[in-house]
Amino acid sequence: MDASSYSHRATAPTASILAAIAVCLCVLCAVSRPASALGVSVVTLAGTAGMPGDTDGSGAAARLRGPYAVACDARGNVYVADTDNGTVRKIAPNRAVSTLVGAAAGLSYPQGIACDAAGTLYVADTYHHVIYRVADGGGLTLIAGTIDEQGTDDGSGAAAKFSYPAGMACDAAGDIFVADVGNAAVRKVTPAGQVTTVVGPEAGLDAPQSVACGPDGVVYVTDTGGSRVVQIKAGGVVEIAGAASLSYPGGVACDAAGTVYVADTDNDCIRRCEGAGSAVVVAGAVDVTGAADGPGPEARFSAPQGVTCDAAGNVYVADTGNDTVRRLSIDGLPPVTTVTPALADGPATGWWSTAVTLTLSAVDAGSEVAATYYTLDGGEPLLYTIPFVVGAPGSHRVSYYSIDASGNREAPRSGFVNIDVVAPVTTAEPALAAGPENDWVGTARTVTLSATDDLSGVSGMRYSLDGAAETTYTAPFTVAGAGSHPVVYWSVDVAGNQEARHVAYVNIDDQPPVTTAVPALAAGPTTGWRNTALTVTLKAVDPAAGVAGTTYSVDGSPAETYSGPFTVSGAGNHLVAWSSIDALGAVEATRTGYVNIDTSAPRTSAVPVAVRTGKTVTLRFRVGDAAPSCGSATVAIQVRRGGKTVRTVALGVLPVNGVLTYRLRATLPQGEYTWRVPATDVAGNRATSVGSAKLTVR
DSSP: OOGGGOOSSSOOSSHHHHHHHSOBOOOOOOTTSOGGGOEEEEEEEEOOTTOOOOBOEEGGGOBOSSEEEEEEOTTSOEEEEEGGGTEEEEEOTTOEEEEEEOGGGOOOSOOEEEEOTTOOEEEEEGGGTEEEEEOTTSOEEEEESBTTBBOOOOEEGGGOOBSSEEEEEEOTTSOEEEEEGGGTEEEEEOTTOEEEEEEOGGGOOSSEEEEEEOTTSOEEEEEGGGTEEEEEETTEEEEEEOTTTOSSOOOEEEOTTOOEEEEEBTTTEEEEEEETBEEEEEEEBTTBBOOOOEEGGGOOBSSOOOEEEOTTSOEEEEEGGGTEEEEEEEEOSOOEEEEESOOBSSTTSSEESSOEEEEEEEEOSSSOEEEEEEEETTOOOEEOOSOEEEOSSEEEEEEEEEEETTOOBOOOEEEEEEEOOSOOEEEEESOOBSSTTSSEESSOEEEEEEEEOSSSOEEEEEEEETTOOOEEOOSOEEEOSSEEEEEEEEEEETTOOBOOOEEEEEEEOOSOOEEEEESOOBSSTTSSEESSOEEEEEEEEOSSSOEEEEEEEETTOOOEEOOSOEEEOSSEEEEEEEEEEETTOOBOOOEEEEEEEOOOOOEEEEOOEEEOTTOEEEEEEEEEOOSTTTTEEEEEEEEEETTEEEEEEEEEEEEOSEEEEEEEEOOSOSEEEEEEOOEEETTSOBOSEEOEEEEEEO
8 A cells, every 4th residue: 555545635545544534523531420520612722724834823823734633741732743734733832833843854644643741752654654753853763664664563663564653642651552554453662662563453443543541551542444432452442432423533532530532523523432332522513514612512623633631631633624723621610600799698687788889700620711690689690791780778689600611500609689778767765855945844754765777677776865975775764853964866777877866855844933023022021111112023933944924912812923013012011922833834832022111200309408518418309100110210319509400419220119318428519409309210211200309508
């Protein structure tokens, strides 16, 4: 079989090989992981579909032509057998594509590539029938086979022979397993170049196209012509997925968990082995060609060939018909979405006093987060794009979840945004006065505070009495003592809304009015005499509740309502009684006073006397007054001569209605005089009848 009879696109060594080469990539999963546990998202790492070429660059800017096989190293680099270009390409973790082995090296349709645990890279030069080791700088070292010599010989180095070697894989020991397509065999090559046949045509393989090494040392093979995937066991093969699912499968790969993926080339999809001979589609759609990225079921491929797995379990695909390299992120876990600020566990806790802006954040350990949704109060799911506001008062149930690029959907999480923007309402019982000058009471008051809040509930009540420090209300309190007592009280609800402070008063008046008479009245019937009528004004004072009215009586007469000043007249002792009542009904004890009026003037008389000059004489006189006040009078002695007063002697207040004497020393010149006794009683009445007598000085 010559090279011209074996083309991976148009010709093949045999009809069965041609069918094997025209296959779709299908990823299969090991039986240890159920299909429902995995999600897949597909992205294009390098190249652009429908734009073949041989250009290095970043991601989509690079150009590939018919890539056939891929391999990964531990540093995250992906190596590509760029078959139609006859080159080996390297895709760095940042998606930068470079040419590691160029066309000048002379590779002829390389269809296999493998990397061992140490990072050593191998390439199958398919149409030259040899295996090379690739140096870090891109140099090639022939380790097995002879260029352009086909055969089945085992042996060391050039002594060994291959026929169209294609897919390759390295096991944990560093040995290389090769799908020797033209020989219908699987060969093993040591790093030193020693070649042995693992299984040959007797195993019934029909154009083995690719191999993979599992973590347990099991070797998997795509038997392309037989449209099946097999395990090599004890020198034979055991089918794990067959033609019922596959159509000319190309590449096969196994991840660190033992999951087996296969490129179902002719069906344009990626499958995972499920055991019992079946394989499920994890990316792409059966017999639907395209080049779309996205979640597994939405992705599209065109005749995918090589597949490989990295240490994280991601699957890389040589999407041959699209001239690209694709990556399948295998993600079995849904995203985890958190909300800031944290929500309340129920509808009666964690209250807010303002509108709340909620921010949803989702992370996914596997593929990227595709979308986040939320519902409010059981409504339709809304796509989350920016923080949203929950502002209406009440309890609001918020549910949210995310979906990743692999299609894993998070179980909805939920919580509550409980908003209370209205402060509590506190009332006092009994009702208090609005100001310090009204609604007076006559006794102490016990005040009970109560508060209501329709949503979050009352957290606590506070009050202050008479300007004292604020205190927590726990039980009714008593306000006592005369005066106006300011009471300040308010409440706070669980959401933190504070009620505006109420300022009210307990106004206590426990004293009756005080009424005074103006001018002041005499305390009894023997004092405070006057000689005229007296106008009396009653002034009542009650600094608290106020005076409701005043009554009075004179000389025991029936009480009258005081409406203005009244006059007391007439000689005699007049008893005045009065009392006031305040607005609360407190009655003042009756007060009394006297208006004592004397209108009768006193009368005086004198006895004639003679005295020698320089000698002392006793003057005898009398002051009489029939009026009640006449117990005493202010008395003087006047000595007159020729109508003029020559001497006055003030005797002061003397008792009346009896004989009075005064010893007078005669220092006057000899002659005839008269003497008289002026008097004024205590009521202010002057004597109108003043007796006079002769005084002779010899």
